[in-house]
Amino acid sequence: MLITLGAIAAGCEKKPPDRANSGESRQTVTVTLDEDSVAQGTQMDATQVRVDIRSQTGALQLRADFQAIGPQSTLVTYTSFPTGTDGDTSTQPQTASAQMDAELPTVDRAIVGAALIQAQVSRAIHYYYDNWGCDLPSAIRGPTSCGPKGRCCDIHDACYREHDCGAGSWLRPWTQCHIRCNIPAVACFTSSTFHPGPSECCARGNCGEPR
Secondary structure, rough: EEEEEEEEEEEEEEEEEEEEOOEEEEEEEEEEEOEEEEEEEEEEEEEEEEEEEOOOOEEEEEEEEEEEEEOOOEEEEEOOOOOOOOOOHHHHHHEEEEEEOOOOOOHHHHHHHHHHHHHHHHHHHOOOOOOOOOOOHHHHHHHHHHHOHHHHHHHHHHHHHOOOHHHHHHHHOOOOHHHHHHHHHHHHHHHOOOOOOOOOOHHOOOOEEEE
């Protein structure tokens, strides 16, 4: 089945609602991001959405919690579980959180936001280079760059250039780069009302190419 996540089209499976301990129903959405990763988003309750991104073998790569703390305010907390050799401190789980000025996202949009975080954290750990358009998992990169949310990535890239930021700021939530550039990018992708248009790379025909 094909489901559209905001501006993103990806293979997806929606499960019937489960019953939480409180008796409330939970919506769960599962999306294959690329050949290595699968995202599962769950509406935990009326104020929280959780997204787990796992490898195809089931290893947890990222957990992101979106917690509403006001009508237009959401706390985003994420923990990355990178793969590495034993004893390598750079591969230990790392947690960051920040407040974004946006409503609690739907499960679908939370998956998009978590996929963005996972891609950027991976770049920070593995020193990947920046590309034109949206640096996201391969299954959703093209549709996102050229969809109504694509310019979110251009705005984020411009913010990085203005403030001399790098992907490592995703692991340093106290920095101005994280506060001014990263969290607004997540808010841009997860917002149900802000649609800035396609990325510049769509007109240039170079989405995914190194800058």
